[in-house]
Structure formats: structure tokens, C-alpha cells
Amino acid sequence: MYTSQSLLEQNRFLTEEVKRRVDQIAAINMVAATVGHSLDLDKTLETALQAVVDVVGAEAAGISLIDENAGEIVLRAQHGWIQDFVVTNPMRIPLGRGMSGQVISSDDVIVDNDLTGDHDYAFPPFRQERFRSIAMAPMHARGKVIGILSIMSDRPDRFHEDLVNVLRPVADTVGVALENARLYADSIEQRERLFAILESTADGIIATDQNSRISHVNNAAETMLEVPKDSLEGMPLREAPIHPSVRDSLLLALSSRGNKVNKAFQVALENGRALSVMVSPVYVDNQVEQHTEMDGWVIVLQDVTHQRQAEIARAEFMQAAAHDMRNPLNVTQSALGILNDILGDSDKTVREVIVISFGGVKRFQGLIVDLLHLEH
Structure with a gap:
């Protein structure tokens, strides 16, 4: 009789455990299916928060993302809060400070079911929300922590171990969805920047x-x-x-x-x-x-129309200049020939001067030919 009763207890325990696991998997799948519908970052943030609140039954939730350039973790979306800590009074906490710093350093879920308002908050205005319980889970994407998913309640002792076991994979699911949305937004921004460059x-x-x-x-x-x-x-x-x-x-x-x-x-x-x-x-x-x-x-x-026109004009100028220089050179060469016929045999010095002059004229003619070849 004792053995039968024990078996019944074990079966009931196993049944409840299986149901609990099934419920957890269903909750995770629900969040995954919900946040994967859009690649718009802002819409994904809003959808993810609503899905998390619906699944875990929390009164409030928030998503914070790490800003590596500023060295801060920044609240990007909130649900069920009294004050606006996203736009009006942005919540920006230096990395390593407060509970968010503990979550990132430990890379694990942190739960506090007894918030009394006496805590030394890294962001003091958070105290005005008067939450009594909080659970914060790191969100992972591409093998690193990209932010924190937080759920809050107005009641103490609200978040038990089973809920934490659901929050952990849910946070990673949300993290991957947000990273995909961010990468998509970056690709759109880069494409628009490239388009602007191409058009300008x-x-x-x-x-x-x-x-x-x-x-x-x-x-x-x-x-x-x-x-x-x-x-x-x-x-x-x-x-x-x-x-x-x-x-x-x-x-x-x-x-x-x-x-x-x-x-x-x-x-x-x-x-x-x-x-x-x-x-x-x-x-x-x-x-x-x-x-x-x-x-x-x-x-x-x-x-290159203007460049081509300039090249044509330069070529025409060089041809005209060469023609204009060749005429006096030809005259000079003819005159030297006449002088050579008249005086070349009378004086050795005069003949040497005429030969040097002929050499200078030929070198000048060679320079003109080389210049025309270079232009062509």
C-alpha cells in the first residue's frame, strides 16, 4: 500500500514537472514567435516587452541596451512604469554600477524580491517607481551580452525559481531578435548613406x-x-x-x-x-x-569634354608654334649655307663658327620634332 501511494505521488510529481516544462517551453516559443515578426528595432522593442509581460505576468518590464561607445547601459523601452525614463529623463547607468552592473559581470539572472526603497540605486529616480520585486536577465547575441531584460512587480516575493528559468531563455530570445533588428537598421542606414553619396x-x-x-x-x-x-x-x-x-x-x-x-x-x-x-x-x-x-x-x-577640348587646343597650339619656329629656322639655315659658300673657305675661324651655328639649328629642329611626337 505504501509503495502504491509512493508511486502515485511520484507520478503526480512527474506529471506536474512535465506540465511545468511544457508551459515554460510554450512561453519561450510564444515570445520567440512574437518578437520575430518585425525587423524594425523600435517595434521589436515594444512587441518584446508586451510579450514578456504577457508570458511572465509581471506588472512592468524594461529593456536596456549596452552603449559601448559611451560605456553605459541605456533604457531603450519600458512598459508599466509611472515615469518616462526613455525620453523625458533617460536612464543611463555607467557599466559596472548598480544591479545592472552585477547582471553583466555575473552574466546571470539577478532577483530581488524585497525592494524596500532603501537600496542605493545607481539611478536614484528609479526609487519613485516603488517596485517591490525585480528580476534582471542578461540578453545575449553573437556570443556576448548586449543588454538586460528586466521584469518588475508591485508585490514582494513575486519572482520564483520557475519564472527565473523561463526569463533566462526568453531574454536571450529577445536579445537575438533585437540584434537582428539592429543589424537590419544598420544595413538600411548604410544603404541610405551610400545612396546619398552616389547621388551627390x-x-x-x-x-x-x-x-x-x-x-x-x-x-x-x-x-x-x-x-x-x-x-x-x-x-x-x-x-x-x-x-x-x-x-x-x-x-x-x-x-x-x-x-x-x-x-x-x-x-x-x-x-x-x-x-x-x-x-x-x-x-x-x-x-x-x-x-x-x-x-x-x-x-x-x-x-572629360573640357579636358579633351583643352588637349586639342594644346595640340593645335604646339603645331602652330612648331610651324612658326620652323620658318625662321629654315631661313637661318639657308643664310648659314650662303655664308658658308661665301666665307667658309676664306677663314678657318669663320668656318668653325658656321659649323657651330649649323649644329645649334639642327638641335633646335630636333627639339621641335620631339615636342610634336610627345604631344601625339
């Missing part, structure tokens, strides 16, 4: 995918090509309504896919304008096959 640069930028389909055209390229960007983006380069000489030169440059070297050339347009073109392949790392593969092309256009 004086160089024309055209980006294509690996199939030479145009994915982006900046304002400068739109002006140089004299074609609206909306008519180019999304279109294969070979069908793009741009100047034939530009399009054909680009297609030729993009045809040699095996060559990783940048290609540079100039294109003269019928209206007298000249474009300098740089074509560069873009390679990305393939994480699956562990090699780099070409992802597309970046085409940089520069309007």
Missing part, C-alpha cells in the same frame, strides 16, 4: 547585375547620357536607349567575364562631348561554396 557625386555611376541588367543609375549618369534613369533601370544594357557608341563600348568591355582587371577607355559623342569610362567587376564571397563569384559591374562615367 559628380561622376556618373551605373551598376549592373552579372547578366548586365542595369540596377542603378545616379543623377550624374542620367545627365551625361541624357536619358531618364527610369528608362534605364531594370533594362538589359544591350537594349538601353543610350548613345550607340557608349553602349557598344560598354558591351565589349563587359563581354570578357574572366578578366578581373578594370577597363578604362574614352568615347567621343557626335555632339562633341567626350566621356571617360571605367568598368570594374564586382566580386562577392560565396559562403556556401567558399569562393568568390562575380556579382555584377560598376561603370563610372566622367565628362
Whole structure:
């Protein structure tokens, strides 16, 4: 009889334990499913707090994130608090101070079920909330603590061990969701910054995918090509309504896919304008096959019309100057020839002077020829 009663007690205990574990897993899954719906950081913070409060049954909750640059832990979201410690009176606590410092240093949950208001809070205004119980759990992401998830209650002795066992994985679940949202926000910010740079640069930028389909055209390229960007983006380069000489030169440059070297050339347009073109392949790392593969092309256009015109003007000037210098040199050479015929045999000194003069004229003529060759 005693054995049967003992077995019944054990079975009931095991049943309750299984139910408790199932409830804990269900609570964790509920939070994970809720916070994973959005990559917006502010929305994820709000959703995570509401989910945590619903799961653990706390009256209030807060999420603090570590600001490594400032060396502080900053309250980013709160739920159920009397005062606003996010915007109006920001809660910023130096790392290593207060209960938050204990959580980060111990990397574990800290519970205080007897808050009397006599504690030496690192952020004194927190005392005005009059919470009686608090549990604080570190949030992890990418192998490090990124912040703290806190739950509070107006009643003492509110947070028991079972709830702490739920809070620990819930905090990590929230931490991963917040880190994903932060990384997404960073990527959006970087993309917008890059877009602003591309649109403000004086160089024309055209980006294509690996199939030479145009994915982006900046304002400068739109002006140089004299074609609206909306008519180019999304279109294969070979069908793009741009100047034939530009399009054909680009297609030729993009045809040699095996060559990783940048290609540079100039294109003269019928209206007298000249474009300098740089074509560069873009390679990305393939994480699956562990090699780099070409992802597309970046085409940089520069309007070098003024530079080209200056080069033409300089060449024309050098040709005119050479012509103007050759005429007096030819006259000088002829005069020296006449003097040589008249006086060359009469005096040895005079002959030497004439020979030296002939040498000087020839050197000057050589300099003119070299100058013209250099210009070409």
C-alpha cells in the first residue's frame, strides 16, 4: 500500500514537472514567435516587452541596451512604469554600477524580491517607481551580452525559481531578435548613406547585375547620357536607349567575364562631348561554396569634354608654334649655307663658327620634332 501511494505521488510529481516544462517551453516559443515578426528595432522593442509581460505576468518590464561607445547601459523601452525614463529623463547607468552592473559581470539572472526603497540605486529616480520585486536577465547575441531584460512587480516575493528559468531563455530570445533588428537598421542606414553619396557625386555611376541588367543609375549618369534613369533601370544594357557608341563600348568591355582587371577607355559623342569610362567587376564571397563569384559591374562615367577640348587646343597650339619656329629656322639655315659658300673657305675661324651655328639649328629642329611626337 505504501509503495502504491509512493508511486502515485511520484507520478503526480512527474506529471506536474512535465506540465511545468511544457508551459515554460510554450512561453519561450510564444515570445520567440512574437518578437520575430518585425525587423524594425523600435517595434521589436515594444512587441518584446508586451510579450514578456504577457508570458511572465509581471506588472512592468524594461529593456536596456549596452552603449559601448559611451560605456553605459541605456533604457531603450519600458512598459508599466509611472515615469518616462526613455525620453523625458533617460536612464543611463555607467557599466559596472548598480544591479545592472552585477547582471553583466555575473552574466546571470539577478532577483530581488524585497525592494524596500532603501537600496542605493545607481539611478536614484528609479526609487519613485516603488517596485517591490525585480528580476534582471542578461540578453545575449553573437556570443556576448548586449543588454538586460528586466521584469518588475508591485508585490514582494513575486519572482520564483520557475519564472527565473523561463526569463533566462526568453531574454536571450529577445536579445537575438533585437540584434537582428539592429543589424537590419544598420544595413538600411548604410544603404541610405551610400545612396546619398552616389547621388551627390559628380561622376556618373551605373551598376549592373552579372547578366548586365542595369540596377542603378545616379543623377550624374542620367545627365551625361541624357536619358531618364527610369528608362534605364531594370533594362538589359544591350537594349538601353543610350548613345550607340557608349553602349557598344560598354558591351565589349563587359563581354570578357574572366578578366578581373578594370577597363578604362574614352568615347567621343557626335555632339562633341567626350566621356571617360571605367568598368570594374564586382566580386562577392560565396559562403556556401567558399569562393568568390562575380556579382555584377560598376561603370563610372566622367565628362572629360573640357579636358579633351583643352588637349586639342594644346595640340593645335604646339603645331602652330612648331610651324612658326620652323620658318625662321629654315631661313637661318639657308643664310648659314650662303655664308658658308661665301666665307667658309676664306677663314678657318669663320668656318668653325658656321659649323657651330649649323649644329645649334639642327638641335633646335630636333627639339621641335620631339615636342610634336610627345604631344601625339
